[in-house]
Amino acid sequence: GAVVSQHPSWVICKSGTSVKIECRSLDFQATTMFWYRQFPKQSLMLMATSNEGSKATYEQGVEKDKFLINHASLTLSTLTVTSAHPEDSSFYICSARNPTNNYGYTFGSGTRLTVV
Amino acid sequence: DAKTTQPTSMNCAEGRAANLPCNHSTISGNEYVYWYRQIHSQGPQYIIHGLKNNETNEMASLIITEDRKSSTLILPHATLRDTAVYYCIVRPGGTGSARQLTFGSGTQLTVLP
Numbered sequence: 623g624a625v626v627s628q629h630p631s632w633v634i635c636k637s638g639t640s641v642k643i644e645c646r647s648l649d650f651q652a653t654t655m656f657w658y659r660q661f662p663k664q665s666l667m668l669m670a671t672s673n674e675g676s677k678a679t680y681e682q683g684v685e686k687d688k689f690l691i692n693h694a695s696l697t698l699s700t701l702t703v704t705s706a707h708p709e710d711s712s713f714y715i716c717s718a719r720n721p722t723n724n725y726g727y728t729f730g731s732g733t734r735l736t737v738v
Numbered sequence: 739d740a741k742t743t744q745p746t747s748m749n750c751a752e753g754r755a756a757n758l759p760c761n762h763s764t765i766s767g768n769e770y771v772y773w774y775r776q777i778h779s780q781g782p783q784y785i786i787h788g789l790k791n792n793e794t795n796e797m798a799s800l801i802i803t804e805d806r807k808s809s810t811l812i813l814p815h816a817t818l819r820d821t822a823v824y825y826c827i828v829r830p831g832g833t834g835s836a837r838q839l840t841f842g843s844g845t846q847l848t849v850l851p
Contacts, residue, residue, distance in 0.1 A: 626781075628781070656838045656839075658841075665825075665841045665842060665843050665844060666776075666782070666841040668838045668840070671838060715781050715782070717781070717782075717839070726772065726784045727774075728784065729774075729781035729782045729783070729784075730781050731780055731781045732779070732780060734779070
């Protein structure tokens with residue numbers, strides 16, 4: 623079945639540094655990927671829609687200059703958290719549309735970001 | 739996308755069937771019902787989806803009422819590993835343009851030994 627690989631699974635960084643999270647579709651092509659953020663005891667909140675070969679679409683309230691998204695190929699989207707601060711600590715999850723199960727969505731395993 | 743309403747939490751005894759309800763009274767004719775679950779600190783996992791007919795796969799069964807205003811996800815023999823937050827999501831399906839999934843608060847299912 624369709625697999626989405628997300629890396630790293632966890633990362634700890636210092637305040638002010640940048641962190642890159644990768645999301646790869648391993649056995650299918652994904653023209654569109656989605657990035658979510660989840661704070662403790664809350665549901666997933668969509669941050670942005672990543673489109674291959676074009677600019678990402680950000681949800682209201684999400685700073686595009688802080689959360690840089692690059693979708694340079696049909697199998698890879700990256701999210702870079704720039705100048706991270708402790709309030710950016712969260713669980714980041716990517717997903718892609720799954721062409722093998724009537725267009726459900728496959729999710730990565732998530733990245734736990736802790737900014738100290 | 740249509741809004742869904744789910745109970746906040748449910749318990750189920752191990753080995754018994756878990757029946758998770760979802761109300762989606764404003765569902766449109768082209769909207770599918772999707773179910774996902776999220777085990778703690780993992781990404782959501784697809785379970786099943788349907789339009790109007792009942793569906794069954796190796797994980798679960800989905801029962802959709804005739805008026806499509808509600809549905810029930812059934813885990814026939816719950817195990818401890820089924821403890822997770824279950825999300826019912828309604829959105830257009832099929833081969834149209836990719837749109838995001840909008841997650842509500844879901845139901846925390848706890849399977850008890």
